[in-house]
Amino acid sequence: MTALLKFSDPQVTATGERRATVVLKGLKTLWFNTGTLCNLACTGCYIDSSPLNDALVYLDRTEVQAYLDEAAETRPELEEIGFTGGEPFMNPDVLGMLHDALSGGWRVLVLTNAMRPMQRLKAPLLDLHRRFPQRLTIRVSLDHHTKELHEEVRGSRSWDPAIEGLRWLAAEGFDIAVASRLLWVDESEAAARNAFGRLFTTLGLPINASDPSRLVLFPEMDADADTPEITEACWGILKKSPQSVMCSSSRMVVKRRGSERASVVACTLLPYAKEFDLGPTLAGAGGAIALNHPHCSRFCVLGGASCSA
Numbered sequence: 001m002t003a004l005l006k007f008s009d010p011q012v013t014a015t016g017e018r019r020a021t022v023v024l025k026g027l028k029t030l031w032f033n034t035g036t037l038c039n040l041a042c043t044g045c046y047i048d049s050s051p052l053n054d055a056l057v058y059l060d061r062t063e064v065q066a067y068l069d070e071a072a073e074t075r076p077e078l079e080e081i082g083f084t085g086g087e088p089f090m091n092p093d094v095l096g097m098l099h100d101a102l103s104g105g106w107r108v109l110v111l112t113n114a115m116r117p118m119q120r121l122k123a124p125l126l127d128l129h130r131r132f133p134q135r136l137t138i139r140v141s142l143d144h145h146t147k148e149l150h151e152e153v154r155g156s157r158s159w160d161p162a163i164e165g166l167r168w169l170a171a172e173g174f175d176i177a178v179a180s181r182l183l184w185v186d187e188s189e190a191a192a193r194n195a196f197g198r199l200f201t202t203l204g205l206p207i208n209a210s211d212p213s214r215l216v217l218f219p220e221m222d223a224d225a226d227t228p229e230i231t232e233a234c235w236g237i238l239k240k241s242p243q244s245v246m247c248s249s250s251r252m253v254v255k256r257r258g259s260e261r262a263s264v265v266a267c268t269l270l271p272y273a274k275e276f277d278l279g280p281t282l283a284g285a286g287g288a289i290a291l292n293h294p295h296c297s298r299f300c301v302l303g304g305a306s307c308s309a
Contacts (some may be wrong), residue, residue: 003050004097005228010275010290013229020230020301021288022242024249027075028238029083029109029308030067030282031252034059034091039117042154044183046221046295047267049086056086056271057257061093065100067262072104080308082109084252084268088155089117095124102132109308111179114140114165115158118119122168129174138178139216140166145195149184163203170205179216189217219303221269227297234301247289247294247305251282268307269295 003144006013011020033047035058041050048055081101088094088110088202101108118125118138124243127128129136140162144150147159169176170188180196210216228234235242242248247266254271255262264285266276272295278285291301299305 002247003238007292007294012229015229017229017233020232020234020242020291021052022245022247022291023288024242024247024286026077026249026270027251027282027285028077029080029250030071030075031188031250031307032059032064032067032097033252033254033268033271034083034085034088034094034097035151035255036086037090038085038087038113040087040113040154040158044153044220044222047049047086048272055257056254058091058093059097059255059262060251061096061100063255063262064097064253065094068100074282076257078106080107080109082111082250082308084111084266084307087113087115087117089121095121095128097267098128098136100134102128103137107135107137108132109137109139111141111157111307112165113138113154113162114138114169115161119161119165119168126172134175137175137177138169139179140169141179142166142182142196143183145180145192145199153181153183163223166205167203170194170203176205176207177214177216179218181218181220183220195261201288216305218305219299221295221299222255225294225298227294230291230297230301238301239307240301243275244304245300245302246308247290250306250308251278251285267293267295269299 006014035054036049036053036056038049043117143153151158193209196215200207204248252265252268253262261280263280264278265271266289272277
């Protein structure tokens with residue numbers, strides 16, 4: 001019998017063990033990928049966002065509202081609406097989407113690089129912040145605590161505008177967080193948090209670098225690097241619960257180029273993988289998700305990471 005390749009069978013691993021699955025126990029976070037277009041083309045972007053990539057096209061306000069309406073009717077446990085990209089502030093409907101989500105009573109989280117697309121919307125963002133105090137969180141991406149290594153990932157002249165945007169958000173009293181990546185093997189998480197803490201103090205930012213919800217440090221996501229498959233037995237071995245993995249509590253809406261309508265996918269990290277596509281409605285987005293991708297192992301189970309606040 002031909003040996004299986006790793007992550008090739010949704011039911012069993014390459015060694016023939018039963019693959020771990022995760023059931024949606026309650027939809028706590030609903031993400032919207034507003035489109036893959038971005039003002040940057042970062043090295044190692046998991047979704048390949050760039051100024052040219054529109055593999056995920058812009059969602060519009062009407063499409064988002066339809067999912068919010070469905071959630072309001074069928075998902076009373078929903079707490080948070082997240083917006084990611086690409087760069088969400090490039091989507092021409094983003095302000096309307098934010099307004100509709102905030103008006104629905106949910107907390108809202110926006111992931112951004114805080115550069116020009118966000119900064120050109122300062123006035124309407126301030127209006128939303130003042131109308132819905134403490135309900136809108138802006139999470140800014142800084143891939144390192146130094147300008148040199150941040151720009152190694154995000155490109156030249158990307159640091160100063162991001163810092164400018166972050167300082168403006170802080171000065172105006174927005175609820176802010178920072179997301180970074182543990183890309184450099186010679187720097188531990190503790191060292192990274194300490195260095196970011198010094199940076200935040202220097203910049204006058206009210207961010208507690210020791211708080212994982214305020215400084216989110218993501219493990220690296222190289223789908224080509226070797227990582228163990230997660231079996232049913234791993235929950236006991238690792239002393240982890242399936243409910244600790246983000247697909248037990250979140251889903252994401254995407255719209256692929258050429259598709260007539262949006263789809264719900266199981267994971268924010270896997271918008272292109274058809275086996276994680278759950279159909280066009282939240283009603284069909286439950287059920288068990290087979291952890292059949294390297295990101296499931298490295299980022300979620302072994303890395304213990306989550307995109308939610």
